[in-house]
Amino acid sequence: MVEIKKWLVGLIAAVLFLPVGFVHAAAEKADLSKYPIIATWIVGGYGSGGSNVTDKLTDGDINTFVTLGKDQAYKYPRMVWSKFSADGSVTIDITKFYVSTKGGNTKELYYRFYDHKGNQIASFTGSGGTTIYVNKNGVAGWSVEANGSFYVEHYLAEVSLEGVIHEPEDPAKYVISSLQLSNVSNTSFRASWTPVPAKNLKHYLVTINGKSQTTSNTSVVFEKLDRNLAYTVTVKAVDIFDKAYDEIQGTYDFPPPTPPARPGGLKAEVSSDRTSIDLRWAKSTDEDFAGYDLYVTDVTSGTQERKLNSALMQGTTYTFRNAQAEHTYRFKLVAVNVYDQTSEPAEATITVTKKVTDSEQEETNEYLLVTWTETEGATGYRIYLNTRLIATVGPEVREFKITKAMGYIPGAFGNKAEVKAIFADGSEGGSNPGNGSGPGGGVPGKYLDFIGVIPMIETAIGFISIYMPWIVLILAVVFSPVLYGLVVRLLAYARAKNWIRS
Known part of the structure; x- marks a missing residue:
């Protein structure tokens, strides 16, 4: 049965303080003289005792060497550094390991690196004079073991190590x-x-x-x-x-809790049909946030502030419905935390204006032509002439003819037509009539071409029929003093003639 003779060389070198943390420094030759190399022979373990052979292995002279002779079966010659780091308090980041042999029968060596507890962390194979680049960090105590050929003498001449050493600090x-x-x-x-x-x-x-x-x-x-x-x-x-x-x-x-931060980015916007107000704001980042409370005040009607939500709101949007045209609303939003504390309020004020309908009018001999553009959300339109309602039409209609029978007077300066949209809730929008260049505020163009007695009489009769009540009232106001004076004179004359008895 073949037995392999082992010999161990443990290694750790001089003190080098590094920057904070486990940092690799430039390679440098370790000072092995600080930690003596002890040659020992063991059986199945790390052994004890032995002699100091540090000078022979680190003096740079190949002629000074350590002889590891032939030995009995199951007894392995091993060399170790003294137990300076058996507790792991000193480690080395190895970058290069070199070993040389002299003469003898040494043919091949097996290198094994261990931690301070004897656990193998790396192994390599080489011959005498081999340089091994290890790049192993944290090697501590009992560092290197080398196994040689069986039943031959080994002449170990030099051992060198490059790397960074870590030792305990103050x-x-x-x-x-x-x-x-x-x-x-x-x-x-x-x-x-x-x-x-x-x-x-x-x-x-x-x-x-x-x-x-x-x-x-x-x-x-x-x-x-x-x-x-x-x-x-x-x-x-x-x-x-x-x-x-x-x-x-x-x-x-913990100190007493602090209130949540004021909600940010509160914005209010009237809907396209002018019947609601859309609100939005930024999400709270408070870790103890519970929700929001939202309040509204109708500034125009002077009503008191009221709360819009029954339970705390979690979202960042809200739609206020049934808004009234020409009313100003003030909204107040507060954040609430889990301790029922409220933030400073964020406020937004907005006025709901009527949605206007743009229109134009064009005068002719027979009618006043009114045209308009579509108003979003309209369910119908009302047409007015001089503030008097003339007709109501559907949402698809875009023009209407106001005839003489409806009160139109060709050439009159009072011909002002307006179109107002009707919305689903029954509310009425505003109007934006065009500014025509004709005598009635419209565009006369080639259509206002009536000349002759009959058209003039018809126009006059139409004018009088429309404005008769106003004409009578004006005449009564103008001639009332004259009539009153005439009546007084007649009564005086009658008394003088004894027509009226006392």
């Missing part, structure tokens, strides 16, 4: 000097602390009421907490060797 560098606990919201607070100057810092261990987390920052925000509880916070620094240092502690009680 514990005072891991002391956190201050801890501040400050309010963030009604259910969250922030813990912040001063950073430590240690170069080998790995992270901070933060604990709140027994629950822990790690962070590389110097502050943590604890959210969604029960504000009725008291909280104990501890923070401690942990180095790259996972050693935790002295903690700092603080306690926190």
Whole structure:
């Protein structure tokens, strides 16, 4: 049965302080003289005892070497560095490992790298004089084991190592000097602390009421907490060797809750049919937000402010219906939190104007032609002549002829036609009649071509029939003093003739 002779070389080198955290530095030759190399022979374990052979393996002279001779079966010659890092307190980031042999029967070596607990983390094969680029981090204690050929002598001449060494720092560098606990919201607070100057810092261990987390920052925000509880916070620094240092502690009680923020972006807009008002606003970001209350005041009618919602609203829009034309409304929106506190109000004021219908009129000998554009939301239209209702038509109609029988007087200066839209709720829109250039405010054009006695008489009769009540009233006002004087004179004359007895 073939037996393989083993010999172990453990390695770790001089102290090199690194920047905070686990940072790779430029490769440098390790100082092996600080940690003596001990040659020992073991059976199935790490063994103990042995002699210091550091000078022979690190003096740069190939003629000074260590002989690992033939041995009995199941006894493996091994070399280790002294147990300076058996607890894992010193580690090295290896970038290059070199070993050379001199003479003898050494043909092939097997290199195995271990952590401080004896767990293998890497293995390589090479011969004497081989350079191995390892790129392994955190190698600690009992670092390298080499197995050689069976039943032959091995002459180990030189061992060198390049990499970065990490050793424990002064514990005072891991002391956190201050801890501040400050309010963030009604259910969250922030813990912040001063950073430590240690170069080998790995992270901070933060604990709140027994629950822990790690962070590389110097502050943590604890959210969604029960504000009725008291909280104990501890923070401690942990180095790259996972050693935790002295903690700092603080306690926190929530202050009285603060009201929610004022709602933002409140806007009001009248609907196209002028019967409702659409409201919208930005969503609340308060973590203890419960909902919104919305209020309205009809400024025009002078009614008192009233609440529009029976339960807290969760959305960011609302439609106020049955708005009245020519009325001004003021809306007030407040946010409410879970503690029934309300924010400062956000307000919006808007006036509902009538929806006007644009129209034009054109005069002819026989009728006044009125045309108009479509009014959105109209269910019909009313046509007026000098404020007098002439007709009501459907929503699809876009022109109407006002005849003489309806009161139109060709050439008269009082011919003013208006068109007003009718909406589904029965309300009536406004009008925007065109400004014509004819005598009646319209456009005479070629149609106003009547000349002759009969047309003139017809026009005069039509004019008198329309304005007769006004003409009679004006004549009565003008001639009433004359008539009164005449009556008085007649009565006086009658008395003089003794026609009227006392």
